[in-house]
Structure formats: C-alpha cells, structure tokens
Amino acid sequence: MPVVCTGMRWQLIPILIAASFLTACSTIPKPKPIPTGSLEQFQRRAEKFNEIVTVPTFETTTNEVAATADKVIASGNAGLDRIGALKPGEVNFTNTIRALDDVGYIIQCAENRLELIDQTSTNADVRDAAGDAIKKIDQWSVGIDYRQDVYAAVKAYAATQPQLQGEDKKLFDETLRDYRRAGLNLPKDQQDEVEKLRQQLTALETDFDNNVTKATQPLKFTKAELEGVPEDFLEQQGIETGPDEYTLMANITFHYLMVEENAKLEETRKRMMVVRCNLAREDNIPVLKKILVLRDEIAHKLGYASYADYATEIRMVKNAATAIAFERKLEAGLQPKFDKELEEFRQLKIKETGDTNTTIHIWDTSYFGNELKKTKYNVDEEQLRVYFPYQRVLKGLFAIYQRIFGLKFERVVPPYKWIGGLQLYAVSDAKTGEPLGLFYLDMFPREGKYNHFAEFGITEGKLLENGKYQRPVCALVCNFPPPQPDKPSLMSHEDVVTIFHEFGHAMHTILTRARYSRFSGTSVPTDFVEAPSQMLENWAWDKKVLDSFAADYRDPTKKIPEDVLNQLKASRLATEGTFYRRQLSFGLADLALHTQIHATNADDVVPLSNKILSEVSLPVPTNTAFVAYFGHLTGYGAGYYGYAWADAIAADMATAFERAPDGFFDKMAGMRMRKEIYEVGDSRDVNISIEKFLGRPRSLDPFLKKIGVEKQ
Ligand SMILES: [Zn+2]
Numbered sequence: 001m002p003v004v005c006t007g008m009r010w011q012l013i014p015i016l017i018a019a020s021f022l023t024a025c026s027t028i029p030k031p032k033p034i035p036t037g038s039l040e041q042f043q044r045r046a047e048k049f050n051e052i053v054t055v056p057t058f059e060t061t062t063n064e065v066a067a068t069a070d071k072v073i074a075s076g077n078a079g080l081d082r083i084g085a086l087k088p089g090e091v092n093f094t095n096t097i098r099a100l101d102d103v104g105y106i107i108q109c110a111e112n113r114l115e116l117i118d119q120t121s122t123n124a125d126v127r128d129a130a131g132d133a134i135k136k137i138d139q140w141s142v143g144i145d146y147r148q149d150v151y152a153a154v155k156a157y158a159a160t161q162p163q164l165q166g167e168d169k170k171l172f173d174e175t176l177r178d179y180r181r182a183g184l185n186l187p188k189d190q191q192d193e194v195e196k197l198r199q200q201l202t203a204l205e206t207d208f209d210n211n212v213t214k215a216t217q218p219l220k221f222t223k224a225e226l227e228g229v230p231e232d233f234l235e236q237q238g239i240e241t242g243p244d245e246y247t248l249m250a251n252i253t254f255h256y257l258m259v260e261e262n263a264k265l266e267e268t269r270k271r272m273m274v275v276r277c278n279l280a281r282e283d284n285i286p287v288l289k290k291i292l293v294l295r296d297e298i299a300h301k302l303g304y305a306s307y308a309d310y311a312t313e314i315r316m317v318k319n320a321a322t323a324i325a326f327e328r329k330l331e332a333g334l335q336p337k338f339d340k341e342l343e344e345f346r347q348l349k350i351k352e353t354g355d356t357n358t359t360i361h362i363w364d365t366s367y368f369g370n371e372l373k374k375t376k377y378n379v380d381e382e383q384l385r386v387y388f389p390y391q392r393v394l395k396g397l398f399a400i401y402q403r404i405f406g407l408k409f410e411r412v413v414p415p416y417k418w419i420g421g422l423q424l425y426a427v428s429d430a431k432t433g434e435p436l437g438l439f440y441l442d443m444f445p446r447e448g449k450y451n452h453f454a455e456f457g458i459t460e461g462k463l464l465e466n467g468k469y470q471r472p473v474c475a476l477v478c479n480f481p482p483p484q485p486d487k488p489s490l491m492s493h494e495d496v497v498t499i500f501h502e503f504g505h506a507m508h509t510i511l512t513r514a515r516y517s518r519f520s521g522t523s524v525p526t527d528f529v530e531a532p533s534q535m536l537e538n539w540a541w542d543k544k545v546l547d548s549f550a551a552d553y554r555d556p557t558k559k560i561p562e563d564v565l566n567q568l569k570a571s572r573l574a575t576e577g578t579f580y581r582r583q584l585s586f587g588l589a590d591l592a593l594h595t596q597i598h599a600t601n602a603d604d605v606v607p608l609s610n611k612i613l614s615e616v617s618l619p620v621p622t623n624t625a626f627v628a629y630f631g632h633l634t635g636y637g638a639g640y641y642g643y644a645w646a647d648a649i650a651a652d653m654a655t656a657f658e659r660a661p662d663g664f665f666d667k668m669a670g671m672r673m674r675k676e677i678y679e680v681g682d683s684r685d686v687n688i689s690i691e692k693f694l695g696r697p698r699s700l701d702p703f704l705k706k707i708g709v710e711k712q
Pocket of ligand 1: 501502505530533
C-alpha cells in the first residue's frame with residue numbers, strides 16, 4: 001500500500017512549526033553534484049553483502065497485468081496448499097508461520113507494483129486493468145483467513161509450544177492474533193456468524209464510500225453574495241452559469257474552502273457550510289447506523305468491549321481508553337489558546353460588522369483565520385517560490401539526508417521508464433558501501449496520473465528463503481509545479497515541507513532490516529507511520545537548513561529573508577488552537593461512535609456526534625449531520641485520533657535533533673533514527689523503538705510547546 005499523506009489531514013492545512021531552541025551548526029553541507037553510477041555494479045556489490053537488489057519488471061500491457069493477477073493467486077494458493085497439507089508431526093516455524101509471511105510477501109509485492117501502475121501508467125487501459133487486477137487479488141485474499149486447513153497447521157505448530165524470541169516470537173504471536181481477530185478460535189457456528197457479519201460490513205462500508213463519492217450539491221450565488229471570493233476563481237470555467245449567477249459545488253473541497261476562507265458575508269459562509277454538512281445525509285445516516293451496530297456486534301463476539309478497542313489493539317495506542325484520554329488531555333491543554341484565538345477572531349468580526357456583541361460561529365473561523373494571516377502577519381507565500389527551484393531543493397535535501405543517515409545516493413539508469421523524465425537512484429551505506437535499495441522519482445503532474453503526493457513501496461525488504469536479504473525498491477509519486485519555458489520548477493514552501501515528508505517515507509522503506517515482510521519498511525502501526533515523516537517536516541522550517549540550499553534562482557546570493565520565514569511561522573502558530581480543537585472534535589466523535597453506539601441506541605448517531613463536535617470545537621449548525629460525509633469513518637474507523645497522536649510523537653522525536661550539537665544536521669541523532677526506527681520497522685514494538693531513539697520516556701511537552709500551549 002502506498003503511504004498516502006498529503007490530503008489525508010482532510011481539507012486542513014498541515015501545520016508544523018520549527019522549534020526555537022536551535023543549536024549552532026558547525027558544518028552545513030553544501031549541495032554537491034549527484035554522482036552517477038552503474039546499476040550492474042551496484043547489484044554486484046550487493047552480492048558481496050549477501051543481498052539482492054532486483055529492479056522490478058513492470059507490466060506494460062493489459063494482458064501482462066491480468067496474467068500477473070492470475071499468477072499471484074495461483075502461487076498464493078499453491079503456498080497455502082503446501083501449508084494446509086502438513087501433518088501435525090511435520091509442522092515447524094519455517095513451514096507454517098514463516099511460510100505464511102512468504103505467501104503474503106509475493107502478494108504484497110505484486111499488489112504494490114500494480115498499484116503503482118494503476119496510478120502512474122500513461123496508458124488508460126493499462127491503468128484500468130491494474131485496478132481490476134488489484135480488486136481480483138483483494139477479493140481472493142479475503143478468504144486466506146478462513147482456510148481451515150492452513151489454520152489447522154498453524155494451530156498444530158502452536159500446540160508444540162515453541163520457545164521463540166524477538167522477531168520470530170512477534171511474528172508467531174501476531175499470526176495467531178490475526179486468526180483470533182478473524183474469529184477462528186470461536187466455535188464453528190459463531191465463526192461462521194462473524195464471517196457473515198464481516199461480509200455484510202464490507203458491503204455497507206463500500207455503500208457508505210460510494211454515497212460520499214456520488215454526493216453532489218450545487219449552490220447558486222449572486223456576485224454580491226460572493227464578495228471577497230477571488231475573481232480569478234469565479235472566472236474559472238463552469239462557475240458563472242447565468243446573468244449574475246454563480247454555481248459552486250458544496251462537495252468540491254476547493255469550492256467549499258474558497259467560500260469559507262474568503263466570502264465576506266456571514267450568511268454565504270453559513271449557507272455553504274450547512275449544505276456541506278448535510279451531504280449524503282439521507283443515504284448515509286441509515287448506512288452508518290448499520291455499520292456502527294455491526295462493528296459493535298463483531299467486536300463483542302470476538303470478546304472486545306467495543307469496536308474502538310478491537311481496532312486500536314493492533315495500533316500503538318493499544319486501546320480506546322488511552323486514545324480518548326490523550327485527546328481529552330490535549331483538548332484541556334488547548335483551552336486557553338483556543339479562547340484567545342476566538343477572541344482575536346471576534347475582534348476582527350467587530351471591526352468588520354460594527355457589532356460589539358457579535359460572536360464567532362463555526363462558519364467564521366476559516367474566514368477570520370485567513371483575515372488574521374493577511375492583516376496581522378502580512379504573509380504572501382507566493383513570494384517564497386523564487387527560493388525553491390526544484391533541482392536546488394532536491395540536491396539540498398539529498399545532501400541533508402545523506403549526511404544525517406550516513407548514506408550515499410547515486411543516479412543510475414533505469415532499465416525501464418514509465419515516463420521520459422523518470423529518475424532512479426541507488427542508495428548505499430556511506431561507510432561500508434553496502435547497497436541498501438533503490439528509489440524512483442516521478443515528480444511532475446500529467447494527465448491520468450495520481451494527483452496527490454505519496455510514497456509507493458514496490459519491493460519490500462525481506463530475508464529470503466535462500467538466506468539472502470532482498471533490498472527494497474520504492475517510488476515517490478508527486479505533483480510539483482512543472483518547469484516553464486522561461487523559468488524552472490518553482491516549489492511553494494508547502495511543497496518543500498511535502499518533499500521532506502515524503503522522502504522520509506522512502507527512507508523508512510529503504511533502510512529496513514526487518515527479516516519478515518510483515519514488519520519491514522513502513523509496515524508499522526497506522527498511528528505511528530506518519531510520525532517520522534512529520535518529524536522531518538521540521539527541517540523545512542529551519543533557517544539554517546533552508547539556507548543550505550534555498551536561494552533566489554535569478555540571483556543565488558539571495559537567501560530567504562528571515563522575517564518572511566518568521567512571519568510564516570507566526571501565522572501558522574496563530575490558529576493552532578482552532579485547528580487542533582477541530583481535529584480533536586473529529587477524533588473524539590469518531591471514538592465516541594465506536595464505543596457508545598450499540599443496537600439499542602443507533603438513532604443517537606447524529607445527536608451524539610454533533611454534541612461532541614460542538615463541545616470540542618464550536619457548535620455545529622443546527623439540523624446538520626456532518627458524520628454522513630465523514631469518509632474517515634469507514635477506512636480508518638476509530639482511527640482519526642492518529643493524526644494528533646502521530647503529530648505529538650513527531651514533535652517529541654524532533655527534540656533529539658533540536659537538542660543535538662549539530663541540530664537538524666546532527667549525524668549521531670540521524671544514525672540513531674536509522675538504527676532504532678527505520679531499520680527495525682515493526683519487528684519490535686514501536687513504543688520501545690521510540691524510547692530507544694529518544695533515550696528517555698516519551699513526553700507530550702514538546703508537542704504542547706510547538707502548538708503554543710503554555711505549561712500548565
Ligand atoms: Zn506521510
């Protein structure tokens with residue numbers, strides 16, 4: 001699965017502020033030209049380290065894509081048949097637990113490649129075929145859990161009470177845990193019942209998602225009603241639909257934000273929000289009730305107090321109570337800052353309306369947040385672009401990542417390119433020359449390509465049966481502004497934050513040394529996977545880091561003016577209270593729905609969620625049902641808390657660099673990160689890995705400080 005990040009924070013802007021206690025940096029790396037090498041040499045060198053570097057063979061026709069799906073399913077079935085045919089006396093770790101990981105590995109690598117093709121192929125038929133192939137493999141893989149013969153072999157091995165340690169023990173425990181979570185240790189009739197409920201649930205989740213996708217709602221405004229909304233937006237095709245009539249779509253996030261952030265008239269902002277918060281309501285509220293009741297029922301049958309407990313068991317947070325307590329603690333901590341921000345918004349509203357008794361409503365926060373940025377901080381992010389030509393940023397980023405993680409990147413020629421400008425880089429250990437992996441860069445938009453920013457694992461790291469370690473291969477798929485005839489690709493500051501973030505995921509994939517595919521690379525709990533990359537976003541806010549590469553492309557002696565960067569930081573910090581209270585309201589509503597809704601009170605879905613949203617953020621508009629359009633409830637059920645959770649860990653982890661002698665250039669801290677976080681992946685409990693990296697227990701303080709919460 002690709003690690004999809006930007007855009008996952010819903011329609012809210014990612015906000016991370018560099019800490020202020022920077023230490024002096026002795027040697028700042030100067031961007032050097034990127035060396036080129038030969039892929040064959042790199043692969044031969046891997047052999048000396050008992051490793052394999054394989055360049056993936058990409059399917060290029062619809063027939064090849066379809067054949068891959070059939071081949072993977074056949075090979076998966078053969079692998080499962082081999083395990084299922086074992087007699088109780090024949091079972092051991094290798095032919096059961098490890099063999100299951102091997103089966104999963106083949107499926108995962110093929111699916112990874114097909115997902116990349118689905119998102120990047122220049123041929124629409126091939127993209128469609130890849131999408132179909134993925135669906136086919138997914139449907140087949142649902143049945144793996146319920147292969148009774150395979151489960152019997154695993155149980156027979158478990159009955160030998162093996163004495164395992166470390167990664168082997170974790171693999172064994174988690175394999176059994178998966179079977180328990182699928183209901184396989186229940187009596188047969190209950191097992192069938194759970195399987196049936198799970199199938200019903202999957203169908204309903206698909207319905208919910210489809211209803212979200214197909215919900216559309218046009219809203220008509222006059223020019224006067226849209227005062228403040230940028231002209232160039234209103235001039236876009238399809239918006240002006242009649243004499244003094246402008247049609248905006250409440251379901252298009254971009255349209256929605258244009259109104260919420262810019263429309264001067266309160267009534268316009270309110271109208272847009274009310275419509276947005278009722279999208280898919282009639283279709284989805286009945287579906288959501290059924291989903292929540294089914295989830296609750298499944299969780300109870302499997303022995304959990306709630307679905308939230310079931311879902312969080314396999315994440316870092318481990319149970320619902322810890323997630324709720326974390327969110328409540330932040331909620332309370334943010335109160336003074338939240339109050340202060342609301343008062344600042346209110347003063348702006350008084351100035352605009354002349355009404356000294358005015359109050360701030362939920363449809364006012366984006367508008368006055370934007371006003372505050374424009375008036376108080378005078379922020380113009382566009383003027384920063386000249387400092388971030390793509391090539392310069394890439395070189396600078398390479399220099400930093402090579403330095404802190406002890407690596408060497410070499411450009412090599414890809415044997416196959418899915419687009420002309422595709423680049424391939426080989427990563428080695430700087431000291432020993434050990435080959436570590438490959439990454440592709442597909443960085444600019446084109447027709448039919450994936451339209452966000454993500455890291456796609458292709459070949460995951462794994463210790464193969466022959467004793468050799470398969471080194472990983474991944475791709476960054478991004479959409480930075482393409483170069484123009486008269487000027488290079490000029491990135492926004494947000495783009496720079498994004499590339500530091502995404503490249504962190506590539507490091508997570510490539511630097512792995514986990515032996516099993518289940519644990520390698522980014523296969524860590526979902527409430528942790530973003531944290532290392534969120535930590536690396538701090539680099540893009542640091543003046544010293546930026547000065548090591550960013551310079552005006554027309555006159556490279558010109559660096560980013562310090563006051564502009566400071567204004568940008570201050571303006572982000574200015575609305576952190578409002579931003580996080582809204583995030584927490586989503587997280588807490590999600591957790592409440594997954595702990596408090598049962599078959600007996602399903603009608604409370606809307607009142608319960610509205611109550612929490614209103615208490616934690618600001619009162620929702622009356623007669624709305626935000627949760628009907630809350631896509632996170634299906635894919636990430638009881639998982640929204642994970643954004644703030646990972647943000648908090650990221651801030652804590654960043655202190656390891658901020659307090660180090662060389663700050664964000666510190667090699668010791670970087671190497672500790674490589675060893676304790678990236679190399680181990682999920683082969684060890686990430687709670688332990690984070691503490692080993694930090695050299696102390698975790699703390700929430702750095703995060704509170706970062707978002708402007710005074711110490712209590
Ligand atoms: Zn990410």
